[in-house]
Amino acid sequence: MDFEHVKGENKGKLVLFALSTCGWCKKTRVLMEELGAEYDYIYVDLLQGEDRDEAVEALKVWNPQVSFPTLIVNDKESIVGFDQDRIMEILG
Amino acid sequence: MTAGRSSKEIENYYQGLKKDIEASGYNFSPDEEFVKELLESILINKERYGYEACPCRLASGNKEEDLDIICPCDYRDPDLGEYDACFCGLYVSGKILAGEKRFTSIPERRPGPDERAKTMQEAKDAKIEFKFPVWRCRVCGYLCARDEPPEICPICKVGKERFERFM
């Protein structure tokens, strides 16, 4: 899977599964960037075929509903949806 | 964020839809910029998939599988009832409009891919015989007993393909 990298301060390993068309995904990215965090993201809707299947399977492990945005923190916790309070707690 | 689409096109789409939905008792979110971005995304999806797939869900590209997430989706009304907003935050209840409740992201009601496949099969298997079949609009719940569902739902105006066999 090819993730896009956003430069910033290292606040742990942050991996965001998102859709390019989704409003809450955009708000999540804006918030993470405001908080200056370094992270990787992938727009699953822009992938096709096997790449998309691979991304969906990887996300399913964390979130069987396969909903967006899902932020995986340090390979330990998943934050599903635009959970402003939790994101600020972790990255603030 | 207006790649490929003029702000005028989006403005017209927004104004037209707003009038229609308000006439049927629905409200868009008061965050106009957010709403316009979602509408633009719906237009992008229409171009990409051939139907107005929900911008906050992963569309499969197969219309049959995505009927439940064509905007307005099957989950809008239950979500408005329980959380005062639809999943994307495009539609909100009067409470949020009046500022009595915070406008934020809500949990996903649509079942995951594995569960959806199971329910689709169950729906296919269940059939009972009546003089007329009863059809249910999956968006607003309107029921009618006739050979075929109507071309357009008389209540919420979605197309025939959004009806399911109820009885």
Ligand code: SF4
């Ligand atoms: S009603 Fe809301 S959640 Fe449902 S498809 Fe439209 S924008 Fe998405």
